[in-house]
Amino acid sequence: MAKIKWRGGTLLSPVPPALVTCKDGERENVLTIAWTGIVNSDPPKTYISVRPTRYSHDIIKKSGVFAINLTTEELAKAADWCGVYTGAKVNKFERCKLSTEPANEIDCPVLSDSPLSLECRVTDVIPLGSHDMFLADIVAVDVNEDMVDETGKLHLERAKLVAYAHGDYYTLGKKLGKFGYSVQKKKKYKK
Ligand SMILES: Cc1cc2nc3c(=O)[nH]c(=O)nc-3n(C[C@H](O)[C@H](O)[C@H](O)COP(=O)(O)O)c2cc1C
Numbered sequence: 444m445a446k447i448k449w450r451g452g453t454l455l456s457p458v459p460p461a462l463v464t465c466k467d468g469e470r471e472n473v474l475t476i477a478w479t480g481i482v483n484s485d486p487p488k489t490y491i492s493v494r495p496t497r498y499s500h501d502i503i504k505k506s507g508v509f510a511i512n513l514t515t516e517e518l519a520k521a522a523d524w525c526g527v528y529t530g531a532k533v534n535k536f537e538r539c540k541l542s543t544e545p546a547n548e549i550d551c552p553v554l555s556d557s558p559l560s561l562e563c564r565v566t567d568v569i570p571l572g573s574h575d576m577f578l579a580d581i582v583a584v585d586v587n588e589d590m591v592d593e594t595g596k597l598h599l600e601r602a603k604l605v606a607y608a609h610g611d612y613y614t615l616g617k618k619l620g621k622f623g624y625s626v627q628k629k630k631k632y633k634k
Contacts, residue, residue, distance in 0.1 A: 453478075454609065456607075456608035456609055457606035457607055457608040457613065458477045458478070458479070458480075458606070458607050458608075459477065459479060459513065459514065459604075459605075459606065459607065460475055460476075460477050460514050460519075460522045460523075460526070460605060460606075460607040460612060461475070461476050461477070461479050461491075461511045461512065461513065461514060461522075462474075462475060462476075462511075462512040462513075462514055462518060462521070462522050462525060462541075462554055462557060463475070463476045463479075463491055463499065463509050463510065463511055463512070464509065464510045464512060464543065464551055464552050464553060464554060464560075465499050465502045465503045465506065465508070465509045465510075465551060466502065466506060466508075466550060466551045466552060467501075467502045467505040467506040468505075470502050470530075471536070471543075471552055472498060472499050472502055472530035472535065473499075473525050473530070473535050473536060473539075473541060473554070474493075474497060474498075474499045474525055474526065474530065474535075475522045475523070475525045475526030476491045476492075476493065476511070477607050478491065478492035478493075478574065479491045479492070479511060482578070486580055486581075487580070487581040488566075488578065488579065488580055488581065489511065489561060489563060489578075489579055489581055490576050490577060490578045490579065491503075491509065491511070491563075491576075491577050491579075492571065492574035492575065492576045492577075493574060493575055493577060494573060494574050494575075495574075495575055497529070498529045498530045498531040499530065500575065503565065503577055504568065504575075504577075506550070506551070507564060507565045508549040508550065508551045508562075508563065508564055508565065509551060509563050509565070509577070509579070510546055510549070510551050510552070510553045510554075510560045510561060510562050510563060511560065511561040511563060512553060512554040512557035512559075512560045513557050513558060513559045513560070513602065513604055514557070514604065514605045515556075515557065515558060515602055515603050515604060515605060516603040516605060516614050517556065517603070518554070518556060518557060518605070519605045519612050520539075521539040521540075521541055522605070522612075523612070524538070524539055525539060541554055541555075541556065542554070542555040542556065543555060546560070546562045546583065546585065547562065547583050547585065548562050548564075548582045548583040549562045549563070549564060549582065549583075553585055558586065558587040558589075558590050558599075558601075558602040559584065559585070559586045559587070559590065559599070559602065560584070560585045561581045561583075561584055562581065562582050562583040562584070562585065563577075563579035563580065563581055563582065564579055564580050564582050565577045565578070565579045566578050566579060566580055589601065590602060600618065603615075
């Protein structure tokens with residue numbers, strides 16, 4: 444297949460349409476962030492890239508904390524809505540009926556209906572051009588009890604997570620294998 448060459452662009456897909464919560468002294472807000480990812484394992488580090496014009500930008504810059512709440516099928520419409528309207532004009536928690544609870548390690552709400560939230564403390568703010576990158580330590584993870592089995596294993600497949608690809612939202616498709624499945628030896632069954 445012949446390839447068409449385009450100029451550089453932001454076409455990495457899929458990415459998570461995460462619901463990011465934030466709070467400073469008097470303001471609490473939630474916005475949708477697709478420019479996020481994991482950048483280090485130990486210590487666990489993440490980032491979110493936020494345009495300085497966003498209402499949340501100033502809140503996160505002042506407080507130095509935020510939470511990344513994973514988006515499920517049930518939260519998908521709220522994620523889209525929170526990515527269109529600004530908290531400067533409307534209380535998005537109320538409008539989207541998003542209930543919150545306090546995080547454990549940071550002074551910031553997490554979404555009660557998200558199965559997994561990453562509590563993040565900003566270590567660096569890196570201006571990149573259109574966006575500022577908030578590089579952060581993941582200081583705690585809050586996970587729903589029903590995602591964890593009796594052995595302590597996390598079952599994220601139960602969460603019905605949503606992916607975002609080139610402007611569209613999807614639920615995850617069928618499982619193809621697990622980490623290392625391409626090199627795993629087939630079990631030999633004894634007769
Ligand atoms: C799926 C999706 C992903 C988005 N990703 C980002 C992002 O990574 N960075 C950003 O600054 N804005 C992003 N936005 C836009 C903001 O969420 C949007 O401007 C929002 O209204 C800002 O809210 P605020 O003004 O209350 O902070 C995204 C929007 C959507 C719908």
